[in-house]
Amino acid sequence: MTLEEVIAGVGAGERRAIGRAISMVERLGPEGRELAATLHPRTGRAWRVGVTGAPGVGKSTLISALIRHLRAAGRRVAVVSVDPTSPFTRGAVLGDRIRLTDHFLDPGVFIRSMASRGHLGGLAEATADAVLVLDAAGFDVVLVETVGSGQNEVEVQTLTETVVLALMPGSGDGVQAIKAGLMEIPDVIGVTKADRPGADLLVSELANALSLVPGGPWEPPIVRVRALEDGGVVELWDEVQRHRAFLESDGRLETRRRAGLARQIRALAADRLGRRVEAAADPAFLDGLIDEILDRRIDPSGAVDRVLDRAGLS
């Protein structure tokens, strides 16, 4: 497929072209850049929703239930599933699981796992561009699934309008992280596996934790979800819609997007610089520099200058 064919295919919402487009942007080369720049004017219509939480909390089960709900309402849904901790194992398995079991034949659903690029880095930029491609492809909703550790390579807040945090009964550490200000306050909290004991306790702990942190005009609702039986999924999506209506009033949406873009641009620029430094500081070059330091011919800061010179950054 030529670049022109990919662009046309994305515009027409063709699955194969969309897949190709994401593979192109994942390579982070000139072709992917050109593609993203060409598609960008066609973006801005999708509602982008982050679904974040610890491994095993029930994110993919929830997403699968959300897809069923949204498809029943006639919406086209795309999912980008990101797991920075594994090159191709967990994220890919989850994406495949959702795809194969429920939505494989549905042209209104597109699911893609973003594999970590390992030492190459660049997952955040690839993910941002994948979301851009899916927005341009005309999906009504783009769900971005991330493993929430509070210090992610992929900052889901910068890519989405609404962030849903999934916590399950027994997630005391999540509550503590909110209290301690270690976790960005989500827009909607889903208490997953609410069929299990401990859900009520978690809800009250969360309400308490949220009352202790300084809040803005939006109070994050807490929704009990039993995704295995589709329970609470409609309610959760209603809260996402309510959040959307909130942002769409009083110019808040633009404020949020501007704040997200500011963070995204800074983070991706730092990421690109980091990759150039990594490429310049290859082991053989570093070994040479270290020899010189140990021979007292240069000092460590001088070695840093040499790395930056080599990366063309000085």
Ligand code: GDP
């Ligand atoms: P993820 O790693 O966050 O995507 O979590 P998964 O969606 O893969 O779910 C992890 C485990 O929790 C799986 O065994 C699910 O079947 C189970 N699970 C998910 N949702 C529910 C739920 O609503 N109730 C119960 N009891 N188990 C659930």
